[in-house]
Structure formats: C-alpha cells, structure tokens
Amino acid sequence: MNLSLLILVPLLTAVAILLCNGLKQVRSVALLGSAVQLLLALGLLYTYHQERETGNTAQMLFEFNYTWFANLNINYHIGVDGISIAMILLTSFVVISGVLVSWSMEMLNKEFFFLLMFLSMGAYGFFISLDVFTLFFFLEVAVIPKFLLIGIWGSGKKEYSAMKLALMLMGGSALVFVGLCGLYFNSSINGAHSFDILALSKTHIPLNAQMLFFPFAFIGFGIFTALFPFHTWVPDGHSSAPTAASMFLAGISMKLGGYGCLRVAVYLMPDAAHAYSGIIILLSTIAIIYGAFATMMQTDLKYINAYSSISHCGFVILGIGMLTPTSITGAVLQMVSHGLMTALFFAAIGMIYTRTHTRIVAQLGGLLKVMPFIASVFIISGLCSLGLPGFSGFVAEMTVFMGAWQNPDTMYRIATILACASIVVTAVYILRAAGKAVMGPINDDRFTSLSDAVWNEKLAAVILISGIVAIGVVPFWLSNLVTPGTEQIILQTGQALLLK
Amino acid sequence: MILNDFFIFMKQELMLLFIIFLLLLIKVGKDRSNESLLYLINLLLLINVIAGFILPGEGSLFSDMFRTNPLIALEKNMLNIGTLIISMQSYSWLKSHKHLLEFYILMISTLLGMFYMISSGNLLMFYLGLELSSIPLAALVNFDLEKKASSEAAMKFILSSAFSSGLLLFGVSLIYGTTGSLAYAEITSHLSTDPLQIFAFVLFLAGFAFKISAVPFHFWTADVYEGAPVAITSYLSVISKGAVLFVFVSVLYTVFKPLADVWYGMLFVLSISTIIIGNLFAIRQDNFKRFLAFSSIAQVGFILVGISGSSSMGTAAVIYFVLIYIFSNLGAFGVVSIVSSLTGKERISDYKSFYKTNPFLSWILTIALFSLAGVPPAAGFFGKFFLLIAGAEKGNYLLISIAALNMIVSFYYYLRIVKSVFMEPNESPIESLTIPLISKVALYICLLGIVILGLWSVVYDYIFTLSPIF
Numbered sequence: 025m026n027l028s029l030l031i032l033v034p035l036l037t038a039v040a041i042l043l044c045n046g047l048k049q050v051r052s053v054a055l056l057g058s059a060v061q062l063l064l065a066l067g068l069l070y071t072y073h074q075e076r077e078t079g080n081t082a083q084m085l086f087e088f089n090y091t092w093f094a095n096l097n098i099n100y101h102i103g104v105d106g107i108s109i110a111m112i113l114l115t116s117f118v119v120i121s122g123v124l125v126s127w128s129m130e131m132l133n134k135e136f137f138f139l140l141m142f143l144s145m146g147a148y149g150f151f152i153s154l155d156v157f158t159l160f161f162f163l164e165v166a167v168i169p170k171f172l173l174i175g176i177w178g179s180g181k182k183e184y185s186a187m188k189l190a191l192m193l194m195g196g197s198a199l200v201f202v203g204l205c206g207l208y209f210n211s212s213i214n215g216a217h218s219f220d221i222l223a224l225s226k227t228h229i230p231l232n233a234q235m236l237f238f239p240f241a242f243i244g245f246g247i248f249t250a251l252f253p254f255h256t257w258v259p260d261g262h263s264s265a266p267t268a269a270s271m272f273l274a275g276i277s278m279k280l281g282g283y284g285c286l287r288v289a290v291y292l293m294p295d296a297a298h299a300y301s302g303i304i305i306l307l308s309t310i311a312i313i314y315g316a317f318a319t320m321m322q323t324d325l326k327y328i329n330a331y332s333s334i335s336h337c338g339f340v341i342l343g344i345g346m347l348t349p350t351s352i353t354g355a356v357l358q359m360v361s362h363g364l365m366t367a368l369f370f371a372a373i374g375m376i377y378t379r380t381h382t383r384i385v386a387q388l389g390g391l392l393k394v395m396p397f398i399a400s401v402f403i404i405s406g407l408c409s410l411g412l413p414g415f416s417g418f419v420a421e422m423t424v425f426m427g428a429w430q431n432p433d434t435m436y437r438i439a440t441i442l443a444c445a446s447i448v449v450t451a452v453y454i455l456r457a458a459g460k461a462v463m464g465p466i467n468d469d470r471f472t473s474l475s476d477a478v479w480n481e482k483l484a485a486v487i488l489i490s491g492i493v494a495i496g497v498v499p500f501w502l503s504n505l506v507t508p509g510t511e512q513i514i515l516q517t518g519q520a521l522l523l524k
Numbered sequence: 525m526i527l528n529d530f531f532i533f534m535k536q537e538l539m540l541l542f543i544i545f546l547l548l549l550i551k552v553g554k555d556r557s558n559e560s561l562l563y564l565i566n567l568l569l570l571i572n573v574i575a576g577f578i579l580p581g582e583g584s585l586f587s588d589m590f591r592t593n594p595l596i597a598l599e600k601n602m603l604n605i606g607t608l609i610i611s612m613q614s615y616s617w618l619k620s621h622k623h624l625l626e627f628y629i630l631m632i633s634t635l636l637g638m639f640y641m642i643s644s645g646n647l648l649m650f651y652l653g654l655e656l657s658s659i660p661l662a663a664l665v666n667f668d669l670e671k672k673a674s675s676e677a678a679m680k681f682i683l684s685s686a687f688s689s690g691l692l693l694f695g696v697s698l699i700y701g702t703t704g705s706l707a708y709a710e711i712t713s714h715l716s717t718d719p720l721q722i723f724a725f726v727l728f729l730a731g732f733a734f735k736i737s738a739v740p741f742h743f744w745t746a747d748v749y750e751g752a753p754v755a756i757t758s759y760l761s762v763i764s765k766g767a768v769l770f771v772f773v774s775v776l777y778t779v780f781k782p783l784a785d786v787w788y789g790m791l792f793v794l795s796i797s798t799i800i801i802g803n804l805f806a807i808r809q810d811n812f813k814r815f816l817a818f819s820s821i822a823q824v825g826f827i828l829v830g831i832s833g834s835s836s837m838g839t840a841a842v843i844y845f846v847l848i849y850i851f852s853n854l855g856a857f858g859v860v861s862i863v864s865s866l867t868g869k870e871r872i873s874d875y876k877s878f879y880k881t882n883p884f885l886s887w888i889l890t891i892a893l894f895s896l897a898g899v900p901p902a903a904g905f906f907g908k909f910f911l912l913i914a915g916a917e918k919g920n921y922l923l924i925s926i927a928a929l930n931m932i933v934s935f936y937y938y939l940r941i942v943k944s945v946f947m948e949p950n951e952s953p954i955e956s957l958t959i960p961l962i963s964k965v966a967l968y969i970c971l972l973g974i975v976i977l978g979l980w981s982v983v984y985d986y987i988f989t990l991s992p993i994f
Contacts, residue, residue, distance in 0.1 A: 093981045095840070095988040096913065157909075164900045171939065175947045183947050187939060194935045198928040201909075205916045205924055236921075 025071045027086050027102045027152050030112065033060050034119075034145035038138050047133045051123070054137040058120040061144070065109075065116035069505075072109055083512055084154060084222065092157075097216050101155040107356050107509035110502060111151045111283055114363045117491050118275035119144045122268040124484035125371050129177075129266075136177060140268060143169040147276045156204045156219040156288060163200065163248075163280060167193045170277065173269040174261060185257075185264035192257040196247030200284070203241030206233055207292060224292050225516060231295050238296030242289040242304070248281025250337045252311035262330035267374025270326065274333050275367035279359045282340045286352070286513065290344060294517040297347060302435070304345035309439045311338035316449035325373045325383040328457055329366060332409060335446060336362045342443055343424040346436065347517055351427025352510040353503055358424055360502065361408070361416035361495060368488040369405040372398060375481050376461075379474045385457050390466030395476040399462045401485045406454040408492050411447055416495035421447070423503070532581040533592045536600045537643075539572050540636045544629055551625045558624050562615060565628055566962065569608040576601040588645040588707055595990040599770045599843065600639050606763045606850040607635055612966035613858040614755035617865040619960075627667060630660040631759065638767035647696050647706040650771065654692070654735075657764065658685045664759070665752040677751025684734065684744035692731025698724030708779045715782040725783055729790060735768040736824050738794050739801040746805070749817035754864050757813050758857035761820045766846045769827060773842050777835040777992075788918075791832045796926055799825030803933040807940075810872050812860050815937070816853070819896065822934055823849060829927050830911030833918060839991040841914040844984050845907035848895065851973030852904050855892030858967050859885045866957050872941060876950035882957055886945050888967050895974045897938040898931060903978030910984070 037057025044050045068086075075085050084103030092100045104112070122140060129136050146166030153159035167190060175186035208217045210233040211224055218224060247254040258278075262270050290297040297304075315335030322328045336358070343355025375398045376391065377383050392399040408415035411422075428440040466472060477485070495502050531538065546568070550561070580597035584590060611628075618624050637656025644650035662685065666678035700706055702721050703714035715721055730741060737745040749757045776787060802822030809815035830841040862885065864870050879886040895904035908931070916924045959967075977983050 093984055095985060096837075096910070161900045161905070164905065168894065168899050171942075172946065175943060183943055186947075187936070187943065190939055191932055191936055195929075195932050198931055201912070201928050202921065202925050205913065206921065208913070209916060209919065 025068055025086050027068075027088060027104060029064055030061070030068075030148040030152060031145055033057060033064060034141045034148060038141035038145065041134060041138045041141060044134065047128075047130060050133050050137050051127055051129075054123045054141065055120070057141060058116070058123045058144075061148075062116040062120050065113045068104070068112060069109055072104070072106075072505075087154070097218050097220075098157045099155050099220060100158055101220055101222075102152040102158070103154045104152055105509040105512070106505040106507065107283070107286070108151045110356055110360050110506055111279060112148060114279065114360045114491075115144060115147045115151065115276050117487060118271055118363060118367045121367060121371060121484035121487050122271045122275075124480045124487075125271065125374055126266070126268040127480040129268075131177065136173070136266075136268075139169040139173050140272065143173070143272055144276070147280065150280050151283060154221045156207065156221060156224075159221075159284070159288065160197065160200060160204060163284065164194075164197050166277060166280060167197065170261075170265075170269065170273060173272075174265045177266040177269065178264040179266070180264045181260070182264040185260035189257045189261035192247055192254065196244045196254070196281070199240045199244030199247070200288075201244075203237045203244055204288070206237030206240065207288075210237075221287065221292065229293060234293040234296035235299060238289055238293045238300060241293070242285055242297075242300070245281045245284035245289060246341065248284065249278050249340060250311065250334045251281075251341060252307045252314065252334075252338070255311060255315075255334045258334055259327055259330040262333065262370075263324060263326040267370055267377075270370040270374070271367040274329070274370060275363040278333065278337055279363055282337070282344070282355065282359045285341070285344055286355070290347070291513050291516055297517060301345045301347055305342060305436060305439050308338045308341035308345055309442055311335065312342065312443045312446045313449075316446040316453070320449060320453045322453075323384055323386060325376070325385060325457065325461065326370070328385075328453060329369045329373065332450065332453070333362070333366055335450065336366070336409070339421060339424050339443065342439070343427060346424075346428045346431045346440075347514070348427045348430040349507070349510055349514045350430055351424055352513060353506050354420060354423030354425075354427045356506045356510065357416070357420035357495070357499070357502060361420040361492070364488050364491045364495075365405055365408040365415075365417055368401065368485065368492065369409065371481070371484055371488065372402040372405055375477060376402070380468075380471060385460050387467065388461035389464045389468075390471065391462045393466060394471055394474050397477045397482060397485075401477075401489070402462055403458050404489060404492070406458045408496070410451045410454045414493070414496045416492045416499075419496055419499040419503075529581070529583060530585060532579065533583055533585055533590070535579075535581070536572075536576050536597065536604070537636060537639050539575055540632050540639065543568050543572065544632050544636070547625050547629050547632075551629075558619050558621070561624055562618060562962075566608070566611055569604070569611055573601065573604045573608055576604050584645060588709065589649045590640070590643050591645040592643050593990075595843075595987075595992070596642055598987070598990060599642055599767075602843075602847050602850060603635060603638060603763050603767060606766070606854065607631070607759070609850075609854045609858070609966050609969060610755055610758050610763070612962050612969075613758070613854065613861045614753075614865075615960050615962045616862060617753065617755060621667075623667070623669075627664070630664050633660045634658070634664070634759075634764070638764065642767060642770050644771070645708050647699070647708070647711075651689075651693065651696065655689065657767065658689070658735075661685075661756075661760070661764065664756045665748060667756060668751075668753045671751070673751035674753065675751075677748045680744050680751075681748045684748075688731045688734030688741070691727050691734070695724045695727030695729075695731060698727065708775075712779050712781060715780065717783065717786060722783065722786055725780060725786065726790075729787065732768065732772050733794065736765055736772065737821055738824055738828065739798040739821065742798070742801070742821050745821060746814050746817045750811055750814045752813075754813065754857065754861040757816070758854055758861065761816065761857070762850050762853050765820070765824065766850065769824075769842060769846055773831055773839050776831065777839060788832055791828050792920070792923060795825050795828035795832065796923065797825075798822070798828060799927060799930045803930055803937070806937045807933070812864075812870050812872055812875075815872060815941075816856060816860070819934065819937065820853065822930070823853075823896070825930075826908060826911055826927060829915035829923060832920070832923065833914035833916070836988070836991045837910075837914040837917055840984070840988040841907075841910040843991070844987050845911050847983070847987075848903040848907040848973070848977050851970045851977065852892050852895035852902070855888055855967065855970035855974060856896065858963065858970060859889040859892070862957065862959055862963055863954060867954055869954060872944060874954060875941065876944045876948040877953040878945045881953050881955060885957070885959070885967075888971060889945065890942050891971060891974055893938040893941055897935050899935075901975070901979060903974050903976070906978035906984070 149162035641653030
C-alpha cells in the first residue's frame with residue numbers, strides 16, 4: 025500500500041475545496057475526502073494484517089524511502105508499524121466526524137474546511153514519518169491551522185487563546201528542534217550524520233548527549249500533550265476553539281506529542297529515558313491529580329473537558345515513563361481512547377451549545393427529555409471518560425495501571441496508586457456534570473422547543489462511539505496491533521540496560 | 525586577455541551597462557508615456573534575468589581584480605530576479621512618477637556596483653563596487669521628492685554609509701599596511717593573529733556590519749526604511765543586504781580564514797545580539813516599514829548563525845536562505861507597496877480586517893510572513909532549518925538554543941499581523957483594491973518561489989554543489 029496517499033488525499037481535498045463555491049459544494053468535497061481517508065486507514069489496517077499473516081516480520085511495513093536533501097542526508101522516509109496504524113485510524117475517525125459536526129458552518133466555510141484538511145495532512149504525515157526531519161516538518165505544519173481555526177472561528181477570548189496556543193506549541197517545536205539537532209550531530213552512520221529513525225535506533229548515541237538532549241525532545245513533545253507544567257494552553261485553546269477544531273486539537277493534535285515522545289525521545293534515547301523516568305512519572309502524576317481536581321472546580325462544559333484532558337493525557341505520559349511493555353501499550357491505547365472519547369465529548373458539547381447557547385452546567389438541565397440522542401452521547405462520553413468497563417477508557421487506563429505496577433520500584437508504585445485514586449475524582453466531576461446538565465428538571469423554558477440531533481450529527485457520534493465500543497468490548501485487536509511496536513521500544517531500552 | 529573572455533565573464537555587468545545606456549538614450553529622445561516605458565523596462569529586466577542564466581563562465585580578468593564562477597553568476601541572477609520583482613511591484617507607484625527613467629538608471633547602477641563587489645578579487649575592486657552601490661542608493665532613498673521624511677532618510681543613509689565606508693577603508697589600509705597587498709589571495713597568506721591585523725579585521729567587520737545592519741550597527745536602518753519609498757525599502761532590505769552578505773560569506777571563509785577562531789567569537793556575539801535586539805524592537809512597531817526593518821535585522825542575525833558554521837554548509841545555507849528571503853520578503857513588501865501606493869496607509873493597525881476586503885492580498889501577505897517566520901511548508905522553514913543546522917555543526921548548542929527560542933519571539937510578531945488581518949474588527953478597513961496586472965504577476969512569482977524553493981530539493985542541492993569547500 026502506498027502510504028503517501030495518506031498525505032496526498034487530504035492535500036488534494038484541500039486544493040479541491042479551494043476550487044469549490046458555496047457551502048454545499050465545499051462540505052460535500054470535504055466529506056468525500058475524509059471518507060476516503062477513513063477507507064484508506066481501514067484498508068491500511070487490513071493490508072497490514074495480511075502482510076503480517078504472510079510472515080512479513082519487518083519492523084516497519086510499506087516503507088518508502090526517497091532522498092530529499094542528499095547533501096544533508098535528509099530523506100522522505102515513511103513506513104508504519106502497529107502504533108502508527110492505531111494513530112492513523114484515530115485521526116481518520118476524528119477527521120470525518122469533525123467534518124460532519126461542522127456541516128452547517130456558514131462563515132468563511134471554504135477557508136474553514138481547507139484548514140481542517142491541511143491540519144489532518146500534517147497529522148497523517150507526522151504519524152507515518154520515519155525520518156526526524158519529515159516528522160518535525162509535519163509537526164509544524166499542524167500548528168498554524170490551529171492558530172487560524174481558533175482565532176477566526178473561535179468564541180470568547182479567541183485571539184488570546186489562539187496566540188497562546190500557537191506560541192506554546194511553537195516553543196515546543198523549538199525545543200524539539202534543538203533535540204533533533206543534537207541527535208543529528210551525535211549520530212554517525214557510515215561516517216555521515218542522519219535523521220533516519222530506524223538508522224538512529226541501531227546506533228548508540230553517546231550517553232552524555234542523550235542526557236543533554238532527551239529533555240529538549242521530551243519536553244518539546246510534552247508541551248503538545250499537556251505535560252505539566254506546560255499544560256496552560258490546553259484549557260484556553262480548547263474552550264475558545266470551534267467544535268471541530270476542539271475535536272482535532274484534543275483528538276489528534278495532543279496525540280502528536282505523545283507519539284513523538286515515544287517514537288523520538290524514548291526510542292532513540294533509551295538510556296536517558298531510564299535516567300529521567302523518575303521526573304517524568306512525578307510530572308505525570310502531578311498532571312493527573314492536578315487536572316482531576318482542577319476539573320472539579322469548572323462550571324463550563326468545555327473547560328471541564330479541557331482540564332480532564334490534562335488529567336487523561338497524564339496517563340499517557342505515566343505509561344511512557346514507566347517503561348514496561350504493558351504500560352507503553354497502555355499509553356498508546358490511552359492515546360487512541362482519549363482521542364475518540366474527547367472528540368465525542370466536544371462534539372456533544374458543540375451540539376448542546378448550538379441549541380442552548382450556553383455551556384455553563386448550572387444553566388443547563390433536563391436535556392435528556394428534549395434531546396435524548398445528544399444527551400445520551402454526552403453521557404456515553406462521560407462514562408467512557410470515567411472508565412466504565414465496556415468502553416475504551418477502562419481498557420486503556422487498566423492497561424496503564426497494570427503496566428505501571430510491573431515496575432517494582434516503591435516510589436513508582438506510590439505514584440501508580442495516586443494516579444489510580446484520581447479516577448474517583450473523575451467520577452465525581454463527570455457524574456455531577458452529567459447529572460446537572462442532562463438529567464433533572466428542565467431549567468429553562470426555552471429548552472422545551474429545542475430539536476434533537478440531525479443526521480450529520482448522529483452519524484458523527486455513531487462513528488466515534490463505534491470506535492470507543494470496538495476498543496472497549498474487544499480490546500485485543502488493538503492491543504495486539506500495538507504490541508509489536510511497543511516491544512521494539514522496550515527492546516531498545518532493555519538493550520540499553522544491558523549495555524550499562 | 526582574450527576579448528572573448530571579457531564578454532563571457534562580464535556578461536551580466538555588460539547587460540546592465542547596456543540597459544543603463546539605453547535608458548539614457550530614451551531619456552534624450554522624445555517623451556513617452558510612463559506606462560509604455562514601464563513595460564519596456566520590465567521586459568528588459570526580464571531579458572536580463574533570462575540571459576544571466578545562460579552560460580555562466582569561470583575565470584578571472586584584469587590580473588584577478590575581477591573573477592567569476594557559476595556560484596557568483598547564480599548570486600547575481602538572484603539579485604536580478606529580486607530587482608525585476610521589485611520593479612514589477614512598484615508599477616502603480618512609478619506610473620505617475622515624474623522621474624521614472626532616473627529611478628531606473630540609479631537603481632541599475634547600484635545593481636552594477638553590487639555585481640562588481642560580488643565579483644571582486646581585490647579589496648580595491650571591492651571598495652569601488654561598494655561605493656558604486658551605495659551612493660546612488662542615497663539618491664534613491666530621496667526619491668519621494670515631496671516628502672520631508674524621504675530627504676531626512678537619505679541624509680541619514682548617506683552619513684551612516686559614509687561613516688561605515690570610512691571604517692572599512694581604515695581596516696583596508698591597515699590590512700594593506702600589514703600584509704603588503706590588496707589581492708585576496710596574497711592577503712590570506714600574510715594574515716596571522718597579530719594584534720594589529722585583528723584590529724584591522726575588527727574595523728573591516730564593523731564596516732560590513734553597518735551594511736547588513738547587524739546590532740550594534742543597526743541604528744540607521746529603521747529610520748531610513750521608514751522614510752524611503754517602499755520600492756527602495758524593499759530594495760535595501762533584500763537586494764543590497766543580500767549582495768553584501770554574499771561578499772561577507774566568501775570573504776570570511778577565504779580571505780580571513782587564518783582568523784577563523786577570532787571571527788567565530790565575534791559572529792557569536794553579533795548574531796545573538798542582532799537576533800535579540802531585532803526581535804524585541806520588532807514587537808513594538810506599528811509602522812509596517814519599520815516593522816519589516818526590525819524583522820529584517822533579526823533575519824540577518826539568523827544568517828550570521830549560519831555563517832558561524834563550517835564553510836560549505838554555511839555558504840550553501842546562507843545563499844539558499846537569501847534566495848528564499850528575496851521571495852518571502854518581497855511578497856510582504858509587495859503587498860505593503862501596493863497598499864501604500866493606492867491608499868497611502870502604512871500602519872499595521874490599518875490592516876485590521878484586511879481579509880474581508882482584500883482576500884488575495886491577505887493570503888499573499890500571510891504566506892510571506894509565515895515563510896519569514898519559518899513555518900512549513902513555506903520555503904522559509906527550510907531556509908532557517910538549514911541555517912541553524914549549519915550553525916550547530918560546530919557543536920555550539922547554546923547558540924542554537926538561543927536562536928531557536930528567539931524564533932518563538934519572531935513568530936509572535938509575525939502572527940500579530942496575521943491576527944490583525946484576519947481577526948480584529950475595523951470600522952474603516954482598507955477598501956477593496958484593484959491590483960495592476962503586472963504587480964499581480966510579481967506577487968504570484970513570490971508565491972511560487974515560497975512554495976517551490978523549499979519543497980523542491982533540487983534548488984538547495986544545486987547551490988550546495990556550487991558552494992566551495994575550503
């Protein structure tokens with residue numbers, strides 16, 4: 025399968041959107057493009073399994089290597105393993121539902137859908153890159169559309185939020201840049217420096233260089249995934265963004281960071297990952313607990329989801345920091361699960377907001393009676409968020425905790441216990457928000473005349489829920505998909521241990 | 525010397541001379557309308573660009589006073605392209621200008637001076653070229669004849685450029701005194717880290733730093749840029765700066781190679797202070813031309829980071845970046861030029877809600893600014909990436925970290941304009957403008973350059989293969 029299609033399809037869709045006229049044409053093209061992306065992602069999953077069944081045990085499949093800047097040894101090198109495929113699937117699910125949710129976006133619709141497609145191109149490109157340069161290229165491609173999406177179509181203090189988000193994410197990529205410079209100049213493959221991830225993983229980067237550059241790379245990517253204390257863009261960015269942009273932001277963009285931490289920082293600098301794991305775990309535990317308690321104090325639905333994202337993404341970092349096979353698998357599962365769940369949550373909030381024109385929990389109430397579908401979607405995403413068995417959240421968090429417990433260090437176990445305890449807090453805020461906003465009597469007379477979801481909103485929700493349930497009920501297809509990839513990473517760190 | 529060589533090696537200079545004389549003849553002849561003249565001149569410049577790419581020779585003339593090779597020819601072609609774009613963009617300003625021909629004669633003379641400067645193999649030749657390029661520029665800065673600010677800017681420009689030439693000459697005379705020669709090849713063999721020679725080099729470097737407006741020699745830049753006509757501001761910030769940078773790179777790596785340890789430290793300080801000061805001042809500006817002046821100071825700081833690397837990577841990265849910078853900066857200046865000549869508005873706050881009335885110009889401006897900020901997929905990303913990689917080669921990660929963090933600051937002020945254009949409300953936005961076709965073509969050329977030069981690696985590879993390894 026030609027992986028470049030994953031970049032070409034969004035790009036062509038974006039160009040086609042520019043040639044369209046009027047909302048109807050624009051959104052049909054966008055829907056068509058994102059449907060093709062979804063089919064491509066599913067097709068990729070299928071062909072991947074077929075390749076594996078025929079006994080292809082290569083680390084990366086469907087590799088393609090094209091020399092880009094020969095003199096600097098920069099290549100356009102792409103390929104996928106299970107982890108990438110999981111992230112690509114997540115992206116395609118979120119993209120199509122994001123397009124469906126913005127079905128009636130009147131204002132500057134051409135630009136809006138163009139930027140959505142451009143952003144998704146960045147995300148796909150990032151997940152298939154096997155060269156740090158291309159990875160970095162696509163990472164930055166995905167930043168600018170967010171700035172424009174929030175600043176132009178957002179609500180509230182949108183300009184402030186857009187600027188804050190863009191600057192913090194650019195700060196992250198500046199740190200990543202220094203980290204990859206360090207990787208490049210400390211690598212020597214046949215006497216030449218290299219950006220190639222597979223080649224870099226086979227050489228041994230000197231320990232002092234690892235210790236110096238691991239923090240740059242890890243914190244840089246960490247900013248994208250709301251690593252404490254660099255999480256402050258998350259609440260502002262998410263709450264000001266239009267619905268589809270919030271979904272993209274939380275569902276895809278934050279996952280770029282987690283994937284980057286795993287693929288670049290931990291995989292290429294395993295010794296330093298070991299050395300720094302204590303700090304990583306400390307920061308992630310703080311993020312989990314702090315995020316959960318901060319969520320309890322929020323009154324705005326979008327802020328509730330944004331702060332709970334900080335807490336949930338803390339589990340991703342925790343799983344990575346524990347460095348056991350199960351915990352890293354759990355981290356990947358959590359990325360996928362959180363992406364789907366939070367996108368669904370934002371979609372539901374967006375649907376509620378367009379009808380009631382408020383996101384304040386206290387002003388809502390009794391929505392289950394007037395808009396049962398939307399209210400159910402809201403409850404489902406809430407239950408998934410608090411980790412109810414049967415939904416993906418349970419599977420992912422459970423795997424992270426199991427994996428974390430495998431690490432025998434006492435301090436790490438204390439961190440695990442603390443992180444576990446945060447689930448109780450999660451239950452408190454989720455149940456409270458759901459109880460007040462959705463159940464109970466109808467607070468406002470205006471609400472009685474409101475209509476339920478229309479077909480496009482229903483379709484978006486169904487797509488996301490099907491993903492959540494597919495992971496929740498039969499989790500093994502996903503964890504088996506991911507495991508070979510995580511084993512490679514663990515092998516890398518295990519080797520590194522032996523070398524010491 | 526064979527006459528044939530003369531024509532081949534000096535081809536690009538002779539072309540310019542030919543255009544200058546042709547314009548003089550036209551001036552003597554009967555009056556023609558500005559519009560027909562503009563089409564004719566732009567056509568001539570276009571032919572000049574195309575002719576420049578044909579058969580780049582390699583060799584030297586007049587006992588190594590003048591030398592050329594494919595890299596030098598390429599640098600001249602880049603300047604030719606930039607001049608053509610500027611000329612096309614200033615169409616609506618020049619259409620009603622009384623002294624159209626003088627404008628072009630002066631501008632092409634300065635270009636000729638830059639060509640001689642780039643080709644120089646001798647400090648005397650270099651100085652001649654430099655003066656030929658800066659004196660007519662002072663007249664050009666004064667070309668908004670009715671505006672007081674323009675004359676003031678010209679005065680500032682001539683004084684500061686005379687001062688910097690003085691410094692440079694002092695340095696040159698000391699170099700001559702201590703090495704006994706003005707030819708590049710002989711200077712190198714006689715250079716050592718003798719204190720007097722280092723002093724001479726410092727003066728020489730200061731002269732250069734003035735011309736490229738590196739901090740702390742940048743004070744003239746903002747006022748001159750603000751007062752000069754937009755066309756000349758863009759010419760100053762792109763063409764004249766680019767030409768001096770080309771010479772700077774080659775002189776540092778070849779002539780002053782024995783002093784490499786000395787100038788590395790100096791460049792380190794210069795680049796950091798230039799980036800930081802340029803960035804900090806750019807944040808506060810409201811006049812678009814002043815803003816671009818400070819942002820171009822910061823860009824020079826990034827270029828100096830690239831120069832501090834090794835020769836081949838550094839040379840390639842700097843030339844590549846200047847090429848991209850020509851297209852990106854001219855994209856931004858093109859929009860400012862059109863808006864300024866049609867409405868007279870030059871403040872950033874005038875650009876609020878610009879997108880509602882002028883979507884095309886807004887996108888060009890935005891993409892150009894993104895390219896200047898170094899955001900992919902615009903070419904500026906590649907240019908800056910390679911500059912910083914070149915700078916990191918010597919293992920100076922402190923320099924790279926500071927530069928990378930400063931990219932965030934620069935990102936802020938570029939985004940600030942994008943924010944004004946797209947997001948901020950305005951009661952009296954700039955009205956919908958009709959852009960002359962020729963200027964529109966120039967903007968499309970810039971856009972094309974910004975999109976293609978980065979993604980299409982052939983351009984960088986070509987420059988890299990031409991860059992010498994010392």
